[in-house]
Amino acid sequence: MGELFSLLKNGNKPSLAAAFVNTFLGIIKGAAFFFTGNVAMFAEMMHSFGDAANQFFVYIGSALSKKAPTPKFPNGYGRVVNLVCLGAVLIVAILSYETIKEGWHHFIHPATESHGIFIALGVLSIGIILEGFVLHKAAKEVLHEVGVEKAGMMAIPQSAQYLNRAKPATKLVWMEDLVATSGNVLAFAAIVIAYFTGFYRLEGLVSIIIGLMMFYVVGRVFLDNARGAIGETDEEMMIHIGNLVMEDRHVSDIARIEVIKEGEFLHVEVVAETDKSLSLDYLDDVRDHLVELILAQKGVTKVTLSFDEEDGITQWKHEPTE
The missing domain is CATH 3.30.70.1350 (Cation efflux protein, cytoplasmic domain)
Known part of the structure; x- marks a missing residue:
């Protein structure tokens, strides 16, 4: 047990921070969906819970991958993080499907009015701030891993060019939080536009877009970690x-x-x-x-x-x- 706690201390910190942030956001978005019935909020709730589960798995996998080699496993446990990431993206894939399905249903049968708009917008504002904070933290970690320091406010765009050299766990967190931040912004815009124009199909369309963005992350992470699990040349x-x-x-x-x-x-x-x-x-x-x-x-x-x-x-x- 002592060895496990020692390993967990060395786990990927951005993934742990992102897991806690997304758990909190998933809870408040779920409450907002319950009170408003807004499908864009449902999509964001599913997205946050999917990211939270994913990132908890990644944190544990990144910690276990640092276990020292043993006579039975002389090459060490480095590829554990790739295997965990492969398992984690299955969760996101399922939630992506549910998000797209619910969005399509709302697009075909849109609501006739919007309820609790200020609740929804308030929750999404919190999401934009917190997800943006975690994304910035992940971007700084990417730059740190490649030896670039003191990026400041430009950390996010600057980190994009070094993303392929980042550790698997950090790269996954960066991609997921970029999509999460973008999803919050899209949902916010969809609710405002639907409220003032009456075009409530837009909320369903945005839900579909968020689901497709999640699928893109699933595909990228799956391919990257499949290569890592097999053994890729640097x-x-x-x-x-x-x-x-x-x-x-x-x-x-x-x-x-x-x-x-x-x-x-x-x-x-x-x-x-x-x-x-x-x-x-x-x-x-x-x-x-x-x-x-x-x-x-x-x-x-x-x-x-x-x-x-x-x-x-x-x-x-x-x-x-x-």
Whole structure:
């Protein structure tokens, strides 16, 4: 039990914050839907509860993925976070379907008047503020993970260009809260427009749009984490580490290099070519230096490095990165 609590302390903080925020929002949106019967509010209630469940799972998965390797699982538990994310998106997919179905029903059979508009707008205003806060926090975490600090108010647009390099849990929270914030704004606009124009079909249409946005997140997260669960190569880090190894004067070529994502971590395997006249004792010191250098790179937790004799055929052709 002590180990579990220790792991939970290292879980993804943005996902935990988002889970609590979305649970609170789901409750107040549910109360608002009960009193107003507004279908856009129903869509937002489903969205918030789906995100809350998703993000609680992701938080736990990100914590468990940091469990140290064991003799039975020598590669560690890094891919647990990918498996948890795959399971979590199923919840969002079901709620997305229900949201679209309810929106379609309301579009075909729209209400004739709107009730409790100020309750609905007040709840959505709270949602915009809280979801925007969590989105900003997730954006800052994305930038922190890629080594960019002090983004300030521009954190959200700036983080978008680095999203593919973010950890799986942080990326999921960023995407879900971007959709959640946008959904709150759309629902707010739909209620106001419907109230002043009498076009109540718009609330059903917005509910469908929110459901489709949720499905988009499901698709992106599923594909990203399916690749992670199988074992995906980090091309950028592979080139970077390969160039680092090639800078060593004892290495003449790289016969093979693999940099595999294990959840939030990277496992590296390198077979380097060197002069066969060098002694094993000397090469052992070279190996220790290179392993230490590779382990110092961001995200790398495991390195396997071996030497092979130079064969005269150049295989590593990447130019050094700037």
